[in-house]
Amino acid sequence: MDDLLRRAEAGYSRAFGGRPAGCWIAPGRVNVLGEHTDYNDGYSMPYAIGFYTAAAVSRSTSPTWQVWSEATGETVTFGPSRVSRDLSRADPVPGWASYVAGIVWSLSTLPGVRVGGARIAIASDVPLGAGMSSSAALEIAVLSALVDLYDIELSVLDRVLTARRAENEYVGAPTGVLDQTASLMSIPGHALFMDSRSNVIEPVPFDLEEAGLEMIVVDTHVRHSHATGEYADRRRDCERAAKLLDVASLRDVNHVEYLALPDRLLRRRVRHVITENARTLAAARALQDGTLGDLRYLGAAMTESHLSLMADFEVSCPELDTVVQAAIEGGAWGARMMGGGFGGSAIALVNADRSDEMCDVIAEAADLAEQPSPTFYLAVPSAGAARIDT
Numbered sequence: 001m002d003d004l005l006r007r008a009e010a011g012y013s014r015a016f017g018g019r020p021a022g023c024w025i026a027p028g029r030v031n032v033l034g035e036h037t038d039y040n041d042g043y044s045m046p047y048a049i050g051f052y053t054a055a056a057v058s059r060s061t062s063p064t065w066q067v068w069s070e071a072t073g074e075t076v077t078f079g080p081s082r083v084s085r086d087l088s089r090a091d092p093v094p095g096w097a098s099y100v101a102g103i104v105w106s107l108s109t110l111p112g113v114r115v116g117g118a119r120i121a122i123a124s125d126v127p128l129g130a131g132m133s134s135s136a137a138l139e140i141a142v143l144s145a146l147v148d149l150y151d152i153e154l155s156v157l158d159r160v161l162t163a164r165r166a167e168n169e170y171v172g173a174p175t176g177v178l179d180q181t182a183s184l185m186s187i188p189g190h191a192l193f194m195d196s197r198s199n200v201i202e203p204v205p206f207d208l209e210e211a212g213l214e215m216i217v218v219d220t221h222v223r224h225s226h227a228t229g230e231y232a233d234r235r236r237d238c239e240r241a242a243k244l245l246d247v248a249s250l251r252d253v254n255h256v257e258y259l260a261l262p263d264r265l266l267r268r269r270v271r272h273v274i275t276e277n278a279r280t281l282a283a284a285r286a287l288q289d290g291t292l293g294d295l296r297y298l299g300a301a302m303t304e305s306h307l308s309l310m311a312d313f314e315v316s317c318p319e320l321d322t323v324v325q326a327a328i329e330g331g332a333w334g335a336r337m338m339g340g341g342f343g344g345s346a347i348a349l350v351n352a353d354r355s356d357e358m359c360d361v362i363a364e365a366a367d368l369a370e371q372p373s374p375t376f377y378l379a380v381p382s383a384g385a386a387r388i389d390t
């Protein structure tokens, strides 16, 4: 963490001179269970990982936003016209800076809120584009900074919704609230049981170390953006099915009712959402009331989740399947693809004393399948966003 903060501050000094008013950090996330459920009003169970994005920020007197990024070495500058609602569609700020511009835009559309200019330096340890929500980490770090620096009163839920709106309406990625919620609200040693309908978030004990377990994240290096077609296609399938079934969202459908859908593909999509919600709810309740006994018993539900995402929701890819199969055959308690899918990362729940061996087994499987050599990370349940005084 010290190194990350130093890099953000040093970047700030190099790009803008002087010292920032403060540093705000926000983490990436994994999701234990509950995939493609958030935009169906359903359940999920993410937690923040110990990889953070840091934003070293100061207010500026002019109404412009200057954003330097360590990853690109470039400074992007934008002004009010480029974050206005109309121009956001016709003339958006391009690339990674669109997440920052989206936050400024989203905040500025809230009633009574005025966001002044800022100088922002970004450094990040969250692997980019690997399905660990580097974009939500960036959004939440910048949002937290602007909210503090401009004394904007915003509840935690409104922060989540403001960040999601930036992503949906400015960047153009039709995502749910999973990533922003995890980045903002996570608690060390816990996962968050999220109900995306009521927006009630309940921390559930998730102490991997105490259980002698580790969660390995395996980045397949297959890249996919949620702003492109397939994620939106799945979302549309769900909305179409809900409409045909005459319900507000797929949260309201049970195992019998969905059989009324004539279209097999839609039935598969709905079956995933129903079973994924059931798995996540059962796991969260068992963790809450202590009946699970041991975290390793979550493994079977994780693997079932993968099969459902692969066969029914069709969002996996050969590289993710290779990782999951190798992990299971190698003795993991469970494994699954994670996040939106079509690439990115898988997670595997393993005995801590076997995690090195597991990485070797997975790397060998990728090699045999002639797929890119994966990168491994440990996902320790960590704290959500914070201001750090340096």
Ligand code: GAF
Residues within 6 Å of the ligand: 034, 035, 036, 037, 038, 039, 175, 176, 177, 178, 179, 226, 339, 340, 341
């Ligand atoms: C991505 C989205 F950003 C989330 O909102 C969620 O839908 C997830 O894919 C799938 O569960 O991470």
